[in-house]
Amino acid sequence: xxxxxxxxxxxxxWLFDHHQRADLVIxxxxxxxxxxxxxxxxxxxxxHLPGAQYFDIDAIADHETSLPHMxxxxxxxxxxxxxxxxxxxxxxxxxDSNQFMASARLWWTFRVFGHDKVxxxxxxxxxxxxxxxxxxxxxxxxxxLGTFKTQRRDHLVVERExxxxxxxxxxxxxxxARPKDRFEGNAPEPRPGLRSGHIPGSRSLFFKExxxxxxxxxxxxxxxxxxxxxxxxxxxxxxxxxxTCGSGVTAAVIALGLYQLGHQRVAxxxxxxxxxxxxxxxxxxxxxxx
Numbered sequence: 001x002x003x004x005x006x007x008x009x010x011x012x013x014w015l016f017d018h019h020q021r022a023d024l025v026i027x028x029x030x031x032x033x034x035x036x037x038x039x040x041x042x043x044x045x046x047x048h049l050p051g052a053q054y055f056d057i058d059a060i061a062d063h064e065t066s067l068p069h070m071x072x073x074x075x076x077x078x079x080x081x082x083x084x085x086x087x088x089x090x091x092x093x094x095x096d097s098n099q100f101m102a103s104a105r106l107w108w109t110f111r112v113f114g115h116d117k118v119x120x121x122x123x124x125x126x127x128x129x130x131x132x133x134x135x136x137x138x139x140x141x142x143x144x145l146g147t148f149k150t151q152r153r154d155h156l157v158v159e160r161e162x163x164x165x166x167x168x169x170x171x172x173x174x175x176x177a178r179p180k181d182r183f184e185g186n187a188p189e190p191r192p193g194l195r196s197g198h199i200p201g202s203r204s205l206f207f208k209e210x211x212x213x214x215x216x217x218x219x220x221x222x223x224x225x226x227x228x229x230x231x232x233x234x235x236x237x238x239x240x241x242x243x244t245c246g247s248g249v250t251a252a253v254i255a256l257g258l259y260q261l262g263h264q265r266v267a268x269x270x271x272x273x274x275x276x277x278x279x280x281x282x283x284x285x286x287x288x289x290x
Contacts, residue, residue, distance in 0.1 A: 008107065008259050009218060010119045012127040015093055019050055024091045025084055025143070026052040030125075031069075031102035031249065035190065040098075047135045049095065049128055053084050057102050057249070067274050068191075068247045071157065074150035077113050081150075085143025088115070095121035095128070099208065099216045104252035108268060114151030120256065123217040158242055158267045160275055160282070166242060167200050167283065174202040175233055177245035177254050178273065185286040190246070194277035197284035199244060204289050205231040207245070207253040224257050232289065237263045247274040 018024055028048050030040040044054045060080050062070040071077075086092060092110060096103040103120045110118040121127060128135075158166075166172040176198050181187035183204040185196035198204070209227050210219055219227065228235050235258060243251035243258075248270045255266040269276075276282050 008119055008256060009122040010093055011122055012131045012133060015049075015121055015128070016131065016133050018091075021091075023089060024093060025086055026050075027055045027084070027092060027094045027106065028052045028096065028125075029055045029057065029094050029102040029106040030096040030098055031057050031105075032098055033190065036098075038098075043097070045138060047137055048140075049125070050134060050136050051141065052095075052136075053140055055080075055084075055094075055106055057105060067271050069249070071109065071112065071270055074113060074152050077109070078148055078150045081113075081115075081148035082146045084146065086115075086146040086148045088147065088149065090117065090146060090148075092118045093121055094118065095124045097125040099211060100124065100218070100253045100256070101207075101249055104256040105249045108156065108252040108255055112153055112156045114153060115148070123215060126216050155265060156267050158269050160269075160271055160279070163199060163242060163244075163269050163276070164282065170201055172240040172242055173233060174199055175205050175231070175241060175243050175251075175254050176202045176273075177205060177207040177243060177250040179206050180204050182246075184288055185284075189273065189277060191274060194273060195280070195284055196277075197286045198273075198289075199276055200283050200285040202244065202285075202289060203232050205233065205254065207250040210253055210257040218257065218260065221260055224261055228257070228261070235261045235263055237265070241266045242269055243267070244269040244272045244276075246272055248272045 026049050028044050032038040032040055057069045061072050094103040094106045107118050107120050176183050183198045243254035243266055245251040248268055251268045258266045
C-alpha cells in the first residue's frame with residue numbers, strides 16, 4: 001500500500017510513524033551560507049534521521065554555468081533520484097537543519113521535475129530532536145535503484161528574460177525573499193561583484209517572516225495569509241507570482257508558504273539576484289518597495 005498525503009508539510013510524529021516504509025525516502029538537504037561556517041555534509045555523517053540520504057544542492061546542479069546551484073538538467077536529476085531509490089510512487093520527505101533554507105528548494109525541485117509525492121518535515125531536524133526520536137550516524141544503507149522519470153514543468157521556473165518581460169509589463173507579482181536591508185540596497189551582497197538593490201516592482205518579504213519566532217516551523221495558514229498581505233502580496237492562486245532571492249534557494253520558502261495557501265503554480269527565478277545583480281544592463285531599484 002502506498003502512502004497518501006496531500007500536504008506539502010509533514011510533522012515529526014507522522015514521519016516517525018512512517019519512516020520505515022519501503023515506499024518512503026528521507027533526504028537531508030541541509031545547506032548553509034559561507035558566513036555560518038558550517039559543514040552540512042560532515043554534520044550529516046555525524047548525525048541524521050534514520051535511513052536518510054544526503055542531497056547536496058551544489059553538487060547536483062548545472063555545472064555549465066558560473067551561477068550557484070542552478071537546476072540540473074533533467075537527465076542528471078533523474079539519475080541521482082534513481083540512485084536514491086526513488087520511483088514515481090515513492091513519497092520523498094525532505095528535512096534540513098537550517099530553517100527550511102534548502103529543504104524547500106529540493107521540494108520545489110522535485111515538483112519542477114514532475115514529482116508530487118514530496119513533503120517537507122515541518123521544523124526539520126529540530127522538530128525530530130524535540131520529539132526525542134532516534135538519530136543515526138555514519139554510512140547509510142543503500143537502496144535498490146529507483147525508476148524515477150523526469151517530466152519537467154516549465155511553468156515553475158523562469159529565466160532572466162521572463163522576469164524582464166514581467167518588469168516591463170508589470171503583469172506578475174515579484175516577491176523577494178532576501179533580508180530587507182539587502183532588498184533596499186542598504187547592505188552589501190554577500191557575493192562579490194553584485195550590485196545592491198532589487199528588481200523593479202518587487203515586494204520585499206524576508207523568508208524568515210514565514211517562520212514561527214521561537215521555532216523553525218512554518219506559520220499556520222492564517223498567519224501566512226496575514227504576512228503576505230502585510231507585504232503587499234496577493235495570494236489569489238489566479239494571480240501569477242514569481243519568487244526570487246539571492247540565489248534561488250530561500251525563494252522556495254516563499255513558494256512553499258504560498259503552496260500552503262493553495263497557490264500551487266508559484267514560479268522561481270532560478271538565477272535570482274546572483275544573475276540579475278551581476279548584469280549591468282538589467283534595471284534595478286533602490287529603497288523600499290513602491
